[in-house]
Amino acid sequence: MNVTFWGTRGSLPCSGPDTQIYGGNTPCVGVSVGEELLILDAGSGIRRLGISLKGKYSTFHLLLSHLHMDHIQGMGFFLPLYDPKAEVHIYGPAGHSAPLIDRLSRYLSPPLFPIRIRELPCRLFVHEVPARPFNIGSFRIVAQRVIHPGVTIGYRIQHGHSVLAYLPDHEPMLGANGRPKDPAWLSGHDLAYQAGLLIHDAQFTDEEYPRFVGWGHSCLGQTLEFARLAEVRQLALFHHDPGRDDLQMEALFQQALAKQALPFGASIPKEGEILVI
Amino acid sequence: MAAYPLELILSRQLAENLAIPAFITDPAGNLLYYNEQAEALLGKRFEFTGPMSVEEWSVIFKPKTKEGKDLPPSDLPLVQTLNTHRPSHSTFWIESLGGQRHLISVTSLPLLGPEGTFYGAMAIFWTNEPAL
Numbered sequence: 001m002n003v004t005f006w007g008t009r010g011s012l013p014c015s016g017p018d019t020q021i022y023g024g025n026t027p028c029v030g031v032s033v034g035e036e037l038l039i040l041d042a043g044s045g046i047r048r049l050g051i052s053l054k055g056k057y058s059t060f061h062l063l064l065s066h067l068h069m070d071h072i073q074g075m076g077f078f079l080p081l082y083d084p085k086a087e088v089h090i091y092g093p094a095g096h097s098a099p100l101i102d103r104l105s106r107y108l109s110p111p112l113f114p115i116r117i118r119e120l121p122c123r124l125f126v127h128e129v130p131a132r133p134f135n136i137g138s139f140r141i142v143a144q145r146v147i148h149p150g151v152t153i154g155y156r157i158q159h160g161h162s163v164l165a166y167l168p169d170h171e172p173m174l175g176a177n178g179r180p181k182d183p184a185w186l187s188g189h190d191l192a193y194q195a196g197l198l199i200h201d202a203q204f205t206d207e208e209y210p211r212f213v214g215w216g217h218s219c220l221g222q223t224l225e226f227a228r229l230a231e232v233r234q235l236a237l238f239h240h241d242p243g244r245d246d247l248q249m250e251a252l253f254q255q256a257l258a259k260q261a262l263p264f265g266a267s268i269p270k271e272g273e274i275l276v277i
Numbered sequence: 278m279a280a281y282p283l284e285l286i287l288s289r290q291l292a293e294n295l296a297i298p299a300f301i302t303d304p305a306g307n308l309l310y311y312n313e314q315a316e317a318l319l320g321k322r323f324e325f326t327g328p329m330s331v332e333e334w335s336v337i338f339k340p341k342t343k344e345g346k347d348l349p350p351s352d353l354p355l356v357q358t359l360n361t362h363r364p365s366h367s368t369f370w371i372e373s374l375g376g377q378r379h380l381i382s383v384t385s386l387p388l389l390g391p392e393g394t395f396y397g398a399m400a401i402f403w404t405n406e407p408a409l
């Protein structure tokens with residue numbers, strides 16, 4: 001399973017000279033095995049992904065974790081949506097009130113966007129993810145709701161023995177008060193358990209976190225602890241604060257590594273980097 | 278062990294942060310958690326009792342009506358919520374595991390998720406004694 005990072009930034013795109021290494025695009029990850037491809041989230045990184053796919057695929061599967069702007073803002077710039085020959089399947093969380101397509105239409109319609117979702121030339125199918133595991137091609141997918149404001153889901157994607165867990169926006173330690181770390185009471189644990197690669201929110205520093213409790217994101221120390229509890233093999237830190245430049249990100253990561261020995265591999269994937277599970 | 282549904286996890290986190298006693302059960306009525314405030318009232322730490330079935334917890338605290346008659350489990354608010362998936366409220370006597378009697382009021386509510394899925398119930402309760 002090849003996992004390509006097209007956007008790793010949280011909240012807001014922040015391209016600039018000080019974000020050249022890790023990139024400034026918001027969340028988008030490509031997951032491919034042979035001829036099969038899944039796309040996770042439609043942040044601004046999906047624009048370049050769409051360009052790279054030209055002529056390679058006719059069917060596209062886009063899985064959304066939730067509908068916060070940084071996870072859908074690139075959707076209108078995803079080229080396959082404008083290809084009449086393309087078949088595009090969008091998956092996302094069911095809401096409490098309106099269907100997924102209606103909620104997506106709030107963005108893909110004037111005045112926020114010039115083109116309405118029903119005007120897109122591709123053959124578009126919008127699916128609310130089921131509570132039970134489901135298959136897309138030879139991928140086995142589990143979608144479960146996790147702690148983040150609004151309805152937000154994390155994904156566990158399995159292909160053969162390879163497992164990817166994708167929890168880009170997640171605050172599992174919210175209100176946990178340092179109680180015994182019982183996996184049964186840990187949001188997202190089943191999704192991440194023994195994953196070959198966990199992509200997880202690491203927006204805040206440990207020092208910043210107390211000011212942002214309840215915002216739905218984790219700090220670096222919490223993310224490392226979550227990965228340890230879930231017994232993952234590899235951790236990819238994700239959804240970085242847009243105010244963090246490349247040097248700061250590297251310094252924070254090195255500081256965290258110096259504090260503890262990790263029983264798993266950990267890295268900050270750069271935009272465009274490919275990790276193999 | 279599989280993790281509990283998000284509704285139960287968030288309810289527990291809420292209960293841990295409340296200054297009022299709280300119970301959380303799964304849909305079958307198994308008592309999954311009670312907070313420190315409930316421990317003080319019930320007379321035993323959750324770590325010592327562990328999870329209890331509805332048959333166990335509905336009688337272990339010897340509930341009685343305000344008039345002192347035995348209160349059948351089916352009349353307890355939390356049991357009613359488990360049966361009807363609707364909120365319930367009542368005031369009655371219990372006896373803590375330490376032997377103290379308390380007149381408590383209980384409000385229970387169903388934990389209903391998307392599409393009305395019933396994930397369990399939460400009960401908050403408080404004593405009617407000024408000292409507590």
